[in-house]
Amino acid sequence: MKVDIKKVAEKAGVSIATVSRVFSNSELVKQTTKDKVLKISKDLNYIPNPIARSLSRQLTDTIGVVLPDLVGEFFMDIIHGIDEEAYKQNWFVLVSSSHSKRNILETLIEFMGSGRVDGVILMAPQMDERINEIIKRSKRPVVLINAGGDTNNNANFKIDNYKGAYSIVEHLIVKHKYKKIAMVEGPKDNYDAIDRSNGYHKALQKYGLSKNEAMVVEGDFSVEGGYHGFKKLMSQKEKPNAIFMANDMMAVGAYQAAKEMKIKIPENIALVGFDDIYLSQFLYPRLTTVHVPIAELGSKAVIHLLGMINNNKKKNKSFIEVLPTSLVVGESCGCK
Amino acid sequence: MKVDIKKVAEKAGVSIATVSRVFSNSELVKQTTKDKVLKISKDLNYIPNPIARSLSRQLTDTIGVVLPDLVGEFFMDIIHGIDEEAYKQNWFVLVSSSHSKRNILETLIEFMGSGRVDGVILMAPQMDERINEIIKRSKRPVVLINAGGDTNNNANFKIDNYKGAYSIVEHLIVKHKYKKIAMVEGPKDNYDAIDRSNGYHKALQKYGLSKNEAMVVEGDFSVEGGYHGFKKLMSQKEKPNAIFMANDMMAVGAYQAAKEMKIKIPENIALVGFDDIYLSQFLYPRLTTVHVPIAELGSKAVIHLLGMINNNKKKNKSFIEVLPTSLVVGESCGCK
DNA sequence: CTGAAAGCGCTTACAG
């Protein structure tokens, strides 16, 4: 026994137009009429059908979220930030992550092409022309999260990787007076990794520490990458006094390598990371790292996207907001 | 310039009914007509509007996922399992997690009451009458994941907590010959926790180890809970030779406590956990624990839900599937 | 195999 707008209108002795107005909170309806309709609706357990509403209004009150497969640690925080903000504003969230059987592109097309969502939050580690093309073509707004590559003419929220890296390396230099600070970098084609490397180099330069090729090794953001990077650095004749791992996962690998090599952190070597992943607080000694506001990234993206949807201000508007990171001081750097 | 079914029909010189049939892959359409329509559609970049489709068919091709706030570690795996399976079958996923501002109940009502989804996957740690009531009232099917409490007349997928606990404790007894095996339990009102305790007790009993009140302390599934539970057990006159922590998070706390107390794992005390959370592989020594197939839980739930939707077999059908766990042998139990 | 038409359940410009 389904109850629709017609049934409510009938029972209330008004037209369906009036019922509709009551539920869209129109100010045109007399209070007494409103009360009557609301009462009947409650009795009948009536809830307006959102699909019909969507078709008529050409709006779905739903945002799409497209995520890469590899977000791992951040997945939950991002979704959480998005979901919470969306809920506050009475919106729904349709998620889709790309994986083996589906790439970002397909997923995006599916969301954008159809009338299923009013806008999309896209986390694409690497923008490319085809993605930009789809966004440009679509009438629906898109907000990028931490996108790398050409983000021209899009709204883009990202983490301040550069400053984060700069300040943690600065901490090693200023607070601890380390002179030989090494770095295990992230993947060469990863934008986060590049910014972090830049921050590292800038800090060295700023404090007059000479550049030393032997102090920089390439990594890949994985535990194994950190493990090998650490071993390599600590097997050289000239050893660093501190190592900046480009992310916490690699720091985890470094802890393992240190244990194997009987090298003590921070007594023999100071170590710092980046990301402040959940796991890092359980490393011993506590990892000094850089906190990144993931949930905030999600909620800010939602707020901006809804703004775009409501004001119909789409593309052509390049917008970028860089969220600040913060230093998380543990003991792995030598503090305390 | 939006392109709808009418425009395609016009260009192709057919009726909109025919176009519609082409896109629902009706066998009624002649192949040549089909080809023509498909070609025009492609040229025009036409994609049928899913909202209109939904309204007409009274089906949304979307499943709702309602999660509690506290899934933490599992969040990603669950969503991933669900999303992947849903995608395979061409369905969309609307997610919503409850949090401070919204409880499971509201979230559920929102999904069920509206025509926004065709079915719901619900992870409610604790079912109650009101939740059951909503499910019963709704015409849409619901599949429960790891639900505790009264799950009567619902489809329910869960983890085999009992056997998992039994077998890891059995491992401690049979493989390692420990006689005094303690346990730090989970919250008393948590169903996973209860099953795990039962498995523990059953194993002791089976192998003729006497019950010892002093060997069981209450915990809460948190790191702190494990920390304190461990300290309590190891401060008694009569100390255990092995401890079963009811989940890995508490095992993490135990590692911290052990470090503080200068107690070596497994030399001085064997330790095992439950869940095989991501973090546990980085504990040193590697934690022996019980793996739970979270992603599989998600995908199985989807498959079952879609079955219910397609066959219109709703409720009145109590169904339960218990997914097996597996032992993950590390070194914390004394192995290797 | 194809089309005309009713219907899905709403919203909203228009008229009063």
Place this chain on the structure above:
DNA sequence: CTGAAAGCGCTTACAG
């Protein structure tokens, strides 16, 4: 403040 009616973009039973 309220209602009649057109429209949102599809699907599908019915007729041919």
